[in-house]
Amino acid sequence: MRKKVVSLPTEPRRFPPLYRTVANNDDGLESRSYVPGSLDIPVSDPLNDRPGANPEQFIGLALSTCLNATLEAIERRDHLPHTAKVHTIVEMARDVRGFQFYLTAEVMLPGVDEKRAKAMIDLAERRCPVAKLMQGQPNVQVKLVANFTPVRPISN
Amino acid sequence: MRKKVVSLPTEPRRFPPLYRTVANNDDGLESRSYVPGSLDIPVSDPLNDRPGANPEQFIGLALSTCLNATLEAIERRDHLPHTAKVHTIVEMARDVRGFQFYLTAEVMLPGVDEKRAKAMIDLAERRCPVAKLMQGQPNVQVKLVANFTPVRPISN
Numbered sequence: 001m002r003k004k005v006v007s008l009p010t011e012p013r014r015f016p017p018l019y020r021t022v023a024n025n026d027d028g029l030e031s032r033s034y035v036p037g038s039l040d041i042p043v044s045d046p047l048n049d050r051p052g053a054n055p056e057q058f059i060g061l062a063l064s065t066c067l068n069a070t071l072e073a074i075e076r077r078d079h080l081p082h083t084a085k086v087h088t089i090v091e092m093a094r095d096v097r098g099f100q101f102y103l104t105a106e107v108m109l110p111g112v113d114e115k116r117a118k119a120m121i122d123l124a125e126r127r128c129p130v131a132k133l134m135q136g137q138p139n140v141q142v143k144l145v146a147n148f149t150p151v152r153p154i155s156n
Numbered sequence: 157m158r159k160k161v162v163s164l165p166t167e168p169r170r171f172p173p174l175y176r177t178v179a180n181n182d183d184g185l186e187s188r189s190y191v192p193g194s195l196d197i198p199v200s201d202p203l204n205d206r207p208g209a210n211p212e213q214f215i216g217l218a219l220s221t222c223l224n225a226t227l228e229a230i231e232r233r234d235h236l237p238h239t240a241k242v243h244t245i246v247e248m249a250r251d252v253r254g255f256q257f258y259l260t261a262e263v264m265l266p267g268v269d270e271k272r273a274k275a276m277i278d279l280a281e282r283r284c285p286v287a288k289l290m291q292g293q294p295n296v297q298v299k300l301v302a303n304f305t306p307v308r309p310i311s312n
Contacts, residue, residue, distance in 0.1 A: 023216025060179025098283030127254030
């Protein structure tokens with residue numbers, strides 16, 4: 001992301017877009033974020049008490065939905081029943097500059113033995129477009145779990 | 157993301173989490189994605205006609221909201237009025253394996269001259285936690301615009 005390019009990415013010439021959408025925020029963290037004609041979601045700073053969604057929740061929804069959609073395709077290809085569930089824990093912390101997120105995507109694959117489940121998750125990570133955008137980031141983990149970790153809010 | 161680590165990322169020791177949330181998908185692309193006690197959003201494959209959000213929209217909402225929140229903080233620090241708006245165009249295409257997304261975050265900064273606006277956007281990219289997670293990805297662009305590009309859906 002650091003290197004600015006004026007032209008479009010080169011990939012669209014080889015792989016033309018099949019779908020296009022736009023997601024907007026016009027007024028910052030205490031406002032709303034929306035997809036014209038579709039979603040319209042109040043947003044708020046996660047560190048205050050006002051109700052509202054936040055970037056942490058949006059990126060968690062993106063990763064959980066995308067990984068599970070990819071796992072579903074792998075299950076279908078392998079003639080397995082669709083049992084995959086994905087819960088992504090997103091934590092926000094300070095960073096050297098500004099803030100950073102830690103993402104932990106927990107995957108349950110009931111009925112699939114561990115070795116096979118791990119291979120499926122590894123493949124899903126390489127195919128899921130959201131995971132690809134975060135490739136190589138040490139702050140992002142995808143892991144097989146037998147049960148989801150109970151998630152407790154952090155009290156300020 | 158490719159290298160699996162069993163332990164937690166090392167950063168939480170230096171920068172402990174200030175906020176934690178979880179975002180879940182239990183049944184794949186034709187189901188719902190949710191944050192327990194908060195968001196509950198029907199999801200659907202963007203390539204069919206069923207209504208529902210999708211990973212493209214979620215990641216666009218994450219980047220637009222996060223970048224504008226970061227720009228808002230920079231405007232405040234610089235004693236500028238908050239005028240920033242961010243619209244993120246997300247396109248989905250095939251890839252060598254599976255699919256890929258192209259993200260173009262368009263930023264308007266009305267009332268700020270071009271040189272200063274570009275410096276602010278550059279700083280926002282380095283501070284916004286969502287942009288950091290996609291750092292170095294050629295598929296992600298953040299750019300200053302005088303007007304937002306009209307976004308037309310792709311007909312299948």
